[in-house]
Amino acid sequence: MDDSFRAESRAWLQAHLGDEPPAPREWERRLGEGGWIGLGWPEPGYGNRTATLAQQIVWAEEYARSRAPARLGHIGENLLGPTLIAHGSPEQKARFLGPVARGEEIWCQGYSEPGAGSDLAGVATAAVRDGDGYRVTGQKIWTSFAHEANWCFALVRTDPGAARHRGLSFLLIPMDQPGLIEIRPIRQMTGTSEFNEVFFDGARALAAHLVGGEGNGWRVAMSLLALERGVSTLVQQIGFAEELAEVVRTAVASGAAGDPVLRDRLVRQWAELRTMRWNALRTLGGGGDTGAPSVAKLLWAGWHQRLGELAMAVRGPVAATGPYDWSEHRPYELDPVQRMFLFSRADTIYGGSDEIQREIIAERVLGLSREPR
Incomplete structure (x- = not known):
């Protein structure tokens, strides 16, 4: 069964990935037409296929190996979708899951x-x-794809008198509200702007689009954060393996692999990546291990940062330089290795900083006392 599913996945990707990468929104629609969005959802009927956990892994592996485009719809499919299935009303599921599965709404x-x-x-x-x-007023930051999104699910404060998490709610907000929502891209060291600042100035959201009920946003948000790990972690690791392989090829071609210290670092990176894969496979079945997502985040964030550092060390001084167009006086563009190194500096911060992950493990797994606020 899984072999035939792998063959079908591979054939579909080969047939729909042309020489030129499709535009991000067009690619989402193609995936939706093929039923490839929402494979992990337990509920069919939104235009999505359903698949076993093993088949989800197969699709993720084939997708990564085909070098298909990065997903614009990742947040809707893998975060919002499962959250609505777990906490949403029948009306919310009917309204939002179909457009996500069809690749129509980001x-x-x-x-x-x-x-x-x-x-x-x-x-x-x-x-x-x-x-x-509701009228929403405030600011969000580091918001991925806000400049492309049709909708935003946001953690907002509906009861200002309640203590911290007790006054929060989980609200779905339409982004097409000129004058009420302003989006400012954040330019990073890499020169790209995947993240954004979002300013809400009395933006409108329907009470019917409050997920889980007023004041229950913390419970819904924590449920969603647990979804940020899982099958997607395996996809990420396939990308990591490709990056590591390129670093090894560079080390061999340049002769850097002859340095015993660098060679030891390369072997260590390979061994740690294998360990991360086995750990991810072990935790896919669930089992109530509350610390597993935090452990996974700590593992891959530190590993990827060290890979970026190793990639630069293997290339030597040339890693800090690049082509410069003197005729046009344009600064050089970063190559993939340089971008990977610079972007990886944030790995231990976004998606939950290392400090917070360690705090979660200490308090929720080891039962240590809470840090003073």
């Missing part, structure tokens, strides 16, 4: 704020009841 995640990054209980963006909806 989502972003409104969690972090300038004063509440990893400390989500400190969220200050306010949602005030106004008739049959």
